[in-house]
Amino acid sequence: MGGGSDHIIDCLDDGIVVVDRDHRVVTFNQAAEGITGLPKGSVLGRPFAEIFGRSPAFAAQMARTLETGQTTLHHDARLSRRGGDFAWVDLTCSPVMDESGAPAGAVAVFRDRTTIREMEEQSRHSDRLALLGTMAVGIAHEVKNPLGGIRGAAQILKKGVAEGGKDPRTLAECADLVIRQVDRIDGLIEELLEFSSPKRLNLADVNVNKVLNDLVALIRAEVGEGKIAFRLVFDPSLPPVRGDETRLSQVFLNVLRNSVDALRDRPSGGTIRIVSKMDLDLHLGRPDQSPLPAIAVEISDDGPGVRSEDLEKLFTPFYTTKARGTGLGLALSHRLVEEHGGSLRFQSRYGEGTTVRVVLPAAETR
Numbered sequence: 073m074g075g076g077s078d079h080i081i082d083c084l085d086d087g088i089v090v091v092d093r094d095h096r097v098v099t100f101n102q103a104a105e106g107i108t109g110l111p112k113g114s115v116l117g118r119p120f121a122e123i124f125g126r127s128p129a130f131a132a133q134m135a136r137t138l139e140t141g142q143t144t145l146h147h148d149a150r151l152s153r154r155g156g157d158f159a160w161v162d163l164t165c166s167p168v169m170d171e172s173g174a175p176a177g178a179v180a181v182f183r184d185r186t187t188i189r190e191m192e193e194q195s196r197h198s199d200r201l202a203l204l205g206t207m208a209v210g211i212a213h214e215v216k217n218p219l220g221g222i223r224g225a226a227q228i229l230k231k232g233v234a235e236g237g238k239d240p241r242t243l244a245e246c247a248d249l250v251i252r253q254v255d256r257i258d259g260l261i262e263e264l265l266e267f268s269s270p271k272r273l274n275l276a277d278v279n280v281n282k283v284l285n286d287l288v289a290l291i292r293a294e295v296g297e298g299k300i301a302f303r304l305v306f307d308p309s310l311p312p313v314r315g316d317e318t319r320l321s322q323v324f325l326n327v328l329r330n331s332v333d334a335l336r337d338r339p340s341g342g343t344i345r346i347v348s349k350m351d352l353d354l355h356l357g358r359p360d361q362s363p364l365p366a367i368a369v370e371i372s373d374d375g376p377g378v379r380s381e382d383l384e385k386l387f388t389p390f391y392t393t394k395a396r397g398t399g400l401g402l403a404l405s406h407r408l409v410e411e412h413g414g415s416l417r418f419q420s421r422y423g424e425g426t427t428v429r430v431v432l433p434a435a436e437t438r
Contacts, residue, residue, distance in 0.1 A: 081099065081101045082101050082102045082103075084101060084103055085103055085183070086103055086181050086182065086183050087101065087103045087104035087106075087107045087108070087161070087180075087181070087182045087183070087184070088100075088101045088103065088104060088179065088180070088181055089101075089104055089120070089134075089179070089180045089182075090168065090177060090178070090179045090180075091120045091134065091138070091177045091178055091179075091180075092176065092177040093175060093176055093177050095119050095120050095121065095135075095138060095177075096117055096118060096119055096120070097115050097116055097117065097118055097119075097120055097123065098116065098117075098177070099179075100112045100115045100116060104182075107151065107153070107159055107161065107182065107184045108151065108153055108154060108159075109153045109154030109155055110123070110154050120134055121135070124151075124152075126152035127149075127150065127151045127152045127158075129146060129149045129150060130146075130149055130150075130151050130161075130163060130180075130182075133146050133149070133163060133165050133180075134165050134178055134180055136165070137165040137166065137167055137178045138167075138175075138177070138178045141167045141175055142167070143164065143165065143166040143167070144164070144165045145163070145164055146162070146163040146164075147162055148160050148161075148162070148185070148189070149161050149162070149163040149182070151163075151182065159184050159186045160184075160185055160186045160189045161182040161183060161184055161185060161186075162182065162183045162185055163180060163181070163182045164180070164181045164182070165178055165179070165180045165181075166178065166179055166181070215257060215260065218253035218254070218256045218257050219253075219257075221249055221250075221253045222249075222250050222253045222254065225246040225247070225249045225250045225253075226246075226250065228242065228243075228246045229243060229246050229247070232246075273315070273316040273319060273411060273412070274316045274317075274318070275314055275315060275316060276314075276315075276316075276317065277312035277313070277314060277435050278312055278313045278314070278315045278316075278317045278320060278435075279312055280310060280312070280313050280320075280348055280367060280369060280432070281306045281307075281308070281310060281348055283317060283320060283321055283324060284304070284306070284324060284346055284348065284369065285304070285306075286321075287321060287324050287325050287328055288302055288304065288328070288346065290325070291325075291328050291329070291332060294332075295332055295336075298341065299335070299338070299340070299341025299342070300332060300335050300336075300341050300342060300343070300344060301341070301342075301343045301344070302343075302344050302345075302346070303343055303344070303345040303346070304346050305345065305346070305347045305348075306346075306347075306348045307348055307349045307350065310348055310349070310350065310367055310434075311365070311367070311434045311435060312434070312435045313367055313412075313432045313433070313434060313435055314433065314434075314435035314436070315412045315432065316412070319408050319411075319412075320408075320412070320432075322404075322405070322408065323405040323408050323409055323416070323430065324369070324371070324430070326401040326402065326404075326405050327371050327405065327428045327430070328344070328346075328371060329401075330401070330402070330428075331344045331371060331372075331373040331375065331426070331428075332344070334373050334375030334376060334426065335373055335374075335375045338375065338376075342373060342374045342375055343373070343374055344371065344372070344373050345370075345371075345372045345373075346369070346370070346371050346372075347368075347369070347370040347372075348367065348368070348369050349367070349368055349370075350365060350366070350367060350368070350434075351365075351366040351367065351368040351431055365433070365434045366414075366431050366432065366433055366434065367431070367432050367433075367434050368429060368430070368431050369429070369430045369431075369432075370427055370428070370429050370430075371427070371428045371430075372425060372426065372427040372428075373425050373426055374424070374425040375425055375426060376422070376423060376425075377420045377421050377422040377423055377424050377425050377426055378418065378420040378422065378426055379422050380422065409430055409432070412432055412433070413432070413433050414430065414431050414432035414433060415429075415430075415431045416428065416429070416430050416431075417429045417431075
């Protein structure tokens with residue numbers, strides 16, 4: 073390149089490095105100088121691998137393009153700079169052909185996103201601090217309330233022992249109160265341990281329809297016959313899910329109880345609709361695995377719904393819109409579904425109801 077073309081590429085914000093078929097640098101624009109800290113005069117004519125030896129991902133990607141003749145992409149490649157620090161860049165390496173179509177070298181185009189990455193990290197740090205603050209307030213609130221009850225009961229017990237003649241029934245009630253409140257704190261601690269130190273999944277083929285049927289029977293027994301109706305629409309041909317039945321039951325039970333809570337205080341009651349079906353529009357899988365067909369479970373209620381400002385906070389630990397509740401249930405359920413390679417999503421319109429959609433990969437057929 074020369075003359076006008078060199079002037080054009082020097083006007084670009086992206087760094088551009090062109091190497092010939094001998095892997096020597098023939099073009100190095102001003103943006104490349106600014107990003108790497110290397111002056112053009114010290115770079116031109118030298119082997120690419122020698123210049124970028126301290127940036128292995130960068131050098132390897134260029135070498136791969138030169139070897140295969142294919143365009144390669146790398147998001148957030150680490151690029152060492154003159155002086156010892158480094159930059160984060162989005163990198164594209166593409167082959168260069170001569171007039172006859174034969175390989176003539178390669179071009180690397182890279183954009184500095186160090187500042188953006190730092191801002192993203194600061195944002196994540198702020199989010200973590202905000203989450204920590206929410207959790208601290210939640211823990212304090214959830215522990216302080218039962219502690220107040222325990223203290224009051226202990227004072228009554230102490231006074232009864234000191235004075236004598238206290239009604240035994242009152243003393244027994246105080247003791248029961250202490251036990252209940254201690255159990256409540258113990259339950260909170262168990263939820264926190266489960267959230268912070270998840271147990272290993274015990275994977276097996278799980279019949280989702282059977283799990284849902286069993287849970288609905290349990291919920292019906294808890295609620296009793298009355299205002300809340302259940303409508304079950306199950307696909308009997310669903311393949312099993314490869315998952316931990318206990319953990320998946322925990323997820324669906326939590327969602328069902330949330331729906332019940334949304335309807336419990338309504339004079340007219342309401343309906344909970346549960347649908348299981350194949351999700352034909354979605355295939356799930358991890359990056360190192362082939363995608364699997366997906367199974368969707370939708371649990372809907374015609375309750376009061378969730379305000380839009382609350383929707384984005386529903387998976388935040390200790391954030392809850394219920395009078396009694398730790399706010400850990402949905403956060404834990406969301407994480408459990410993701411550990412199964414699936415997704416959990418809320419759809420709600422305030423005043424109209426809520427639908428929770430759980431999507432899980434089907435078990436591989438053998």
